[in-house]
Amino acid sequence: MKLHHLSIAQLRMMLLKKQISKKEVFKYFQSRIQKLNPTVNAILTETEETETMDDVTLPLYGIPFSMKDTYLTKGIRTTAGSRILKDYIPQYDATVYTKLKNSGAILIGKSNCDAWGHGSSTENSDFGPVKNPWNNAYVAGGSSGGSAASVISGMSMFDIGEDTGGSIRLPSSFCSTVGLKVSYGLTSRYGCIAYASSLDTVGPIGKSVEDVAIILEIIAGNDLLDATSVRHKIPKYTRTLRDKKNGLVIGLPKEYFKNSLTPSVAKKIQETIAVYKEMGIAFKEVSLSLTDYAIAAYYLLATSEASSNLARYDSVRFGNDRSVFGEEAKRRMMLGAFTLSAGYYDAYYIKATKIRSLIKQEFDTVFKEVDLLLAPTSPTPAFKLGEKINDPLQMYLSDIFTIPTNIAGIPALSVPCGLSEDTKLPVGFQLLGPAFSEELILQTAYRYENAVGGFLKFNAA
Amino acid sequence: MTIYTPIIGLETHIELATQTKMFCRCPAEYFNAPPNTSVCPVCLGLPGAMPVANAQAIEWTILLGLALNCTITTRSFFERKHYFYPDLPKGYQISQYQSPLCENGSLTLPESNVTIPIRRIHLEEDTGKLLHGSSKNNSLIDFNRSGVPLVEVVTEPAISDSRIAAEYLQTLQKYVQYLGISDADMEKGSMRCEPNISLKSPSDKGLPQYKVEVKNINSFKFVRKAIDFELKRQTSILQKNEIPLQETRRYMEANGSTASMRQKEEAHDYRYMPEPDIPPVVINQDQFNSLKKRVETVELPNKRLKTLVNMQIKREDALLLVDDKYLGDFLLEIVQLCTKEEKQSGFIQKLVNYLVNKKISHTLSKHEFYAKAKTLSKPVETDMASLKNYIANAIENNKVAVSDYKLGSLNAINAIVGSIMKESKGSFQAKIVLDELKKVLR
Numbered sequence: 001m002k003l004h005h006l007s008i009a010q011l012r013m014m015l016l017k018k019q020i021s022k023k024e025v026f027k028y029f030q031s032r033i034q035k036l037n038p039t040v041n042a043i044l045t046e047t048e049e050t051e052t053m054d055d056v057t058l059p060l061y062g063i064p065f066s067m068k069d070t071y072l073t074k075g076i077r078t079t080a081g082s083r084i085l086k087d088y089i090p091q092y093d094a095t096v097y098t099k100l101k102n103s104g105a106i107l108i109g110k111s112n113c114d115a116w117g118h119g120s121s122t123e124n125s126d127f128g129p130v131k132n133p134w135n136n137a138y139v140a141g142g143s144s145g146g147s148a149a150s151v152i153s154g155m156s157m158f159d160i161g162e163d164t165g166g167s168i169r170l171p172s173s174f175c176s177t178v179g180l181k182v183s184y185g186l187t188s189r190y191g192c193i194a195y196a197s198s199l200d201t202v203g204p205i206g207k208s209v210e211d212v213a214i215i216l217e218i219i220a221g222n223d224l225l226d227a228t229s230v231r232h233k234i235p236k237y238t239r240t241l242r243d244k245k246n247g248l249v250i251g252l253p254k255e256y257f258k259n260s261l262t263p264s265v266a267k268k269i270q271e272t273i274a275v276y277k278e279m280g281i282a283f284k285e286v287s288l289s290l291t292d293y294a295i296a297a298y299y300l301l302a303t304s305e306a307s308s309n310l311a312r313y314d315s316v317r318f319g320n321d322r323s324v325f326g327e328e329a330k331r332r333m334m335l336g337a338f339t340l341s342a343g344y345y346d347a348y349y350i351k352a353t354k355i356r357s358l359i360k361q362e363f364d365t366v367f368k369e370v371d372l373l374l375a376p377t378s379p380t381p382a383f384k385l386g387e388k389i390n391d392p393l394q395m396y397l398s399d400i401f402t403i404p405t406n407i408a409g410i411p412a413l414s415v416p417c418g419l420s421e422d423t424k425l426p427v428g429f430q431l432l433g434p435a436f437s438e439e440l441i442l443q444t445a446y447r448y449e450n451a452v453g454g455f456l457k458f459n460a461a
Numbered sequence: 462m463t464i465y466t467p468i469i470g471l472e473t474h475i476e477l478a479t480q481t482k483m484f485c486r487c488p489a490e491y492f493n494a495p496p497n498t499s500v501c502p503v504c505l506g507l508p509g510a511m512p513v514a515n516a517q518a519i520e521w522t523i524l525l526g527l528a529l530n531c532t533i534t535t536r537s538f539f540e541r542k543h544y545f546y547p548d549l550p551k552g553y554q555i556s557q558y559q560s561p562l563c564e565n566g567s568l569t570l571p572e573s574n575v576t577i578p579i580r581r582i583h584l585e586e587d588t589g590k591l592l593h594g595s596s597k598n599n600s601l602i603d604f605n606r607s608g609v610p611l612v613e614v615v616t617e618p619a620i621s622d623s624r625i626a627a628e629y630l631q632t633l634q635k636y637v638q639y640l641g642i643s644d645a646d647m648e649k650g651s652m653r654c655e656p657n658i659s660l661k662s663p664s665d666k667g668l669p670q671y672k673v674e675v676k677n678i679n680s681f682k683f684v685r686k687a688i689d690f691e692l693k694r695q696t697s698i699l700q701k702n703e704i705p706l707q708e709t710r711r712y713m714e715a716n717g718s719t720a721s722m723r724q725k726e727e728a729h730d731y732r733y734m735p736e737p738d739i740p741p742v743v744i745n746q747d748q749f750n751s752l753k754k755r756v757e758t759v760e761l762p763n764k765r766l767k768t769l770v771n772m773q774i775k776r777e778d779a780l781l782l783v784d785d786k787y788l789g790d791f792l793l794e795i796v797q798l799c800t801k802e803e804k805q806s807g808f809i810q811k812l813v814n815y816l817v818n819k820k821i822s823h824t825l826s827k828h829e830f831y832a833k834a835k836t837l838s839k840p841v842e843t844d845m846a847s848l849k850n851y852i853a854n855a856i857e858n859n860k861v862a863v864s865d866y867k868l869g870s871l872n873a874i875n876a877i878v879g880s881i882m883k884e885s886k887g888s889f890q891a892k893i894v895l896d897e898l899k900k901v902l903r
Contacts (some may be wrong), residue, residue, distance in 0.1 A: 072509045080508070092502050094509060190507040198737035227513045227739050308541055308734055311552020312506045316602075339542075340732035349734070 003028050004154025005457050006062055008211045011051050013158065014037045015062045022106070023049065024064035029064040029108050033155045036461055041138070042149040043109035044069050045077050045368050050106060058104030060216060066156035068144050069110040070117060071097055072191040076107070080193045081143075082198035082329065083126040084313045084320045094191025094224045096160055098204050103218045108156050112146030115326050116310065117145050117164055117195035120398040122171070123389050124328045128461025131385070132174060133458060134425055138382040141171030141398075143195075143323060144414035147205050148175035158206040159234035160213055164199045165298055166377075166402025168388060168416035171223045172205055173428025176416040176456050178206045178212045178445070181402070183435045184409035187231040188223030194309040199406045208455065209415070209446040213237040216438060235439050243443050250276065250431075250444075251286040251370030254399055260379045265418035268427040269376050272316050272417045275451050276374075284367050286373070294404040296360070300339050300352035301407075331392065356407050367434040372444060375401055377428040382422040401430070411438050416455045426456065465660035465699060467692055467810055468668060469626055470580075470618035470853065474611050476587060476651040477518050478643045481854055482608040483586045484512030484555060484739075491605035492649060496592070504586075504608035511738045515894075518522060518610035519562065520752060521642040522584045525612060526563025527756040528636055529579050535744045537562050539584075539736040544729050548589040556585035558733045562742070570628045571766055571780065576823055577629050578617040585859065587611045612643075618657065618668060623688035625878075627681045631784075632653055635762040638786055645681050654678050658691045661701055671707040675719055678712045687712040690719055765789060772804075778813050787823075788896030792816055794827045809894070811838050843893050851881045868903060874898060 003011060003025065014020045037043050043066060055061065067073070070080045072090040079085045086233070097107070114124035122130040122145025130145035132138040132155040138151040144161030146396045148171035151159050161168035163181040172179030180203040187202040194200060204215035220234045252273070310333055315321035317362060325333070339348040366373065377400060388395040405412040413429040433441045449455065482489050485503035502510035523533055537560040540555040561583035569576045589607040593600045614633065615687040618812055634652060637645040655676050660667040673695070675687045691710070698705045710719040744752075760768065761784050769779035769789070782789040795812055796804070803809075812834055815821040821833050855877050865873035878894050882888050 033678055070509075072507075078508070088508075089509065090509075092510075107567065189509075190511050193508045195737075196737075225513065226511050228737075278781070304734055305737060307732075308543060311543060311545070312508070312550060314545055314552060316547050317505075337732060340734050342730045342732075345733075 002154070004032060004157070007208055008060070008157055008214050011063060012059075012061060016056050022052075025062055026064055026106060026108065026357075027212070029154070029156060032153070033109060033150075036133070036153050036155060038107060039136060040133055040140075040149050040153060040155075041128050042066075042112055042130050042146040042153065042155060043078060044081070044112045044127055044146065045110040047073075047076055047109055048106050050101075052101065052104055052106055055104065056257050059214065060100065061104035063157050064108040065100065065105050066109045066111045066147065066150045066159045067097065067107060068113050068147050068159065068161050069108075070113060070193040070195075071160060072193070073097055073107065073110065078108065078110065078193070080116050081125040081127065081128070082326065084324050085318060086126070086320070088318060092191065095188035095225060096219050097191065099158070099219050107392075108152065110143065111150055111159055111161075112165075112367075113326070114143035114145070115161075116306065116329055117162060117167055117191070117200075118306070118328045118332055120147060120166070120395050121172055121383070121388065123385065126324060126326055132382050132425065134175070135382075135423070137384055138423070138425060139174065139385055141174035141378075141382060143167040144205065145171045146179045148179065149200065151175075151177050151205050151207060152365075154458060154461065158204055158211055159201060160215075160219070161205045162195070163201045163203055163402075163406065164195045165301060165406050166399040168203050169377050169402050169428070169430055170398060171411060171416040173416070173430075174382040174424045174426060176426035176428070176458075177205050177207060177416045178209055178455070179203065179337070180212050180216060180438070181223070181405060181414075182216070182220070182410045182438060183411045185228050185413070186223075186234075186436065186438065188219075188226040188229045190225040192221055194305075196305035197309065199298075199302055199303060209413075209442055209449050210238070210241060211414070213241050213442050216297040216442075220438075232436075237284065237439060237442055238438055239276055241442055241446050244447065245371065245440060245443065248372070248444065249282045249284055249370045251284050251366060251373045253288040253289050253291070253366070253373055253375055253404050254285055255291040256375035256417040260397070260400065261376060262380045264422050265376050265380060265427050267421065268417045269374075269402050269429055272429050272448065273374065275448060279447060279451065282373075284370055286369060288362055288366060288404065289399075290355070290362050291404055293355050294359055294407050295400055297352040297355040297407060298399075298403045299335065299396065300348050301356065303332045303336035304321070304339045304349055305336065307333040307340065319342055328392075359404060360408045363404075363410055363434070369431070372437070372441060373432040375430055375432065376429045377401060377414040381423055381425040381427050405432055410435050413441050413445050415448060417452075419456070462640050463700070464469065465662055465696055466629055467621055467814065468618045468659045468672075469620035469622075469688060469690075470657040471616045471620060471626060471629060472655045472657065473614045473630065474653040474655075475614065475637055475643050475645055477521055477610040477612060478651075479517045479521070481515060481517055482612040483515050483518055483584070484608055486526075487608065489607065489778075494605050496601070496603035496605060499605045500562060500607070503593060503744050504550075505604055506552075506607075510621060512555060512736070514739050514742065515610060517539060517603075521640070522562045522582060522612050522864055523744065523752050524640050524756055525614070525637065525642060526566060526582050527639060527753055528759070528761055529563070529566035529568050529614075530580070531563035531566030531579060531582060533749060534560050534562055534564065535749070536560070536741055538741040539739045540733045541736050542585075542731045542733055544731060546588070547600070548591050548607070550589065550607060551564055552583060554588065554706050555736055555739070557583035564764065566631060568700065570625065570632050571783070573625060573628055575625055575628075577625075578619050580617050582612060582614050585611050585613060598813065616657075623685040623692075626656060626688055627685045630681055630684060632762065634785065635786070639761050639765075640756075640759055646682065650679065654684055654696045656684065656691075658688055658695070659705070660692065660695045662699065671705055673705060673707070674709045675712055676709060676722065683712055686717045686721060690717060694719070768793075773807065774813050778810075778817055781817060782813070788816060791823055791827065791830075795831050798827065798831045808834075808838065843889055847885075848889055848894065848897055851885050852894075852898055855881050855884070855898075857903070874902070
């Protein structure tokens, strides 16, 4: 039986009915890692089966999951994909890990990623790139490439990724997983190795919309250790998942459908729109005129914060001096240090924060007209390994459709919508909503998933 | 000879006596604690750890600002100040630059009556501590102090000499102690002072084109010495038509001099950036009002001085009592016990005398102290019949002295008084004995 094709609810039911034991489940996924990981390189550190509470009523009892290697796990090596931390054993657990453990889930591995989250293809990992499970010549996307690859190839049931400029959604669209970038503050960042603190978000990657809703319900909510986490009550996402909002209007931001969009992706997006139209959902063209400025603002704000967040790795306490940083980390630290320098601060950093405010306002305005926005997650399907690695600017443009949501702090869900005609690689679309509209986004994605009869299953191995 | 005007500004760091550190829940009290026992992921700067601001520290900083007549910033934020140093685990210090919690205040000094303008008061975290010399090949880091709340009070460069600088520091220390927000102990390092010193030539239009910062000062006496030394050193340079270097110097306790630490030309660009992990600090009107009320209920040093002087206490005694908050508090408690008549009859000054001269121990309870003071101050009632008996006996036993006295040797009477005092074991006041004896022998 292909356990990795089951949903979380199905696997949990089997465990509950004792049709399979927790140990057997863990062994199954462990053997998947042993079989697939030597090629895919999605998992950096395999973990032993950990002691969990033997309470079958826990919502994730016995469910094996992987987690991006930016989350601190006490006693389990955590590298952030960088050789700086190649031997680092954390002293404490990230809040998201604590919550999942308390729900009965079992960590099976730490997922490969671009070092420090810097990248769009996981080729910036100091431990080698992740290969796209659908075609090993292609990238899995980044920076949470190992996360999406391990979930779709069935090495784990779900994964916790981290999205600063598209790091959950881009790999999700390249690998055909459902990946949620949450509203800023919905989930705790405590214990997540920071890339750009004002943009970083902690979110789930799963095989289905329901799986993502289940995980979100567990990890969302206030954390006294994260002063930026929200205080308000968290909805029961799984309970409202099947609701259908009457008179839903979805906006199509015209700037996301311009010439940078490749025809193979454009075609899949049009098919998606058609599916929704058949349900009677209305579409409306809208404009987000500041889209082009988002990338510029992002690479000023994110690199500034990165230069600050990486200052602590000074070789005094973690070993490995600063020459050990990879090329991309060095590039971003230098860009950031320059942006924050006296005499340039106003022209770059302050200006970027003003653009951030304007982009937020523009989204606010658009969401007065429409409930949600639909757009491609990426202008292209997965590209070939090595294709963009020597052209940082081209690489940065991979995130052109995902970055504006991070700048605005709003949620977005990347949903699989089939394979591209030419390369036969997955394509994803994303649903964007106002801050803390995860409920509506998940409901709307769920309707699509049902209408198309579920998403592609990975059968290659 | 050219007259140079001293331009002195003071930066004072005060560690707040909060229960916990500025951005984590570790105990803030680290004095005498074994190294690295009061630490956690946050104050060690471990990957992924996040700061949560201590509300008490923010309130206390605002209390100090209100006590020093500052404008309070209603929407303030923290910033990251970047520099590399082994005692700074994150590679940046969380501090405030663009929006200090308090600005534009003043402090009037009680003795000189000079008012010192306060430029700003901001809140930040302390660093760890480097321990050198335990071994030739290494230096060790103790992170117990890392993250302790630190308030920085910055004056305008408006202090004219070392005496005023010391008085300012002493007064500031009193304010902090009266507010109960720190012990502000310079020797322990919970209050640290860094003067910025320069000399203005008559030809200088604005401020001088250099300034010298002096570090490593841990007493009021050394503040005076360091400033005086610097003024002398800088004068001699200026007299040679040269300009002193802009630099940071270290005070040398051994010989009261200063020595160069680092030149300001290499000054850091701290690349300040808003701290993204801490939401802005917003003080609403209700919070502001309640803090204002709290400051008004605290009897600050200047108000206490007035209170004491109004009680007909001598000014020099009053200053002494202001200086020692504990004694002042104790006196005021005893005054509460006094009757209206006592308050009007100079009894309070007597209490002060007993307290200051240590005639009655301040370790007694206020009731014990009050009772003892009453006894001491009351004229002893003389048992005249008994005295007369003693006098009669003494005349009988000191015939020689009595006759000498009667013959005009007036000092002889002292011997008789002495013998009465001895016989009666001092139960009479000598003055009364003398007067009575004179009457009898007349």
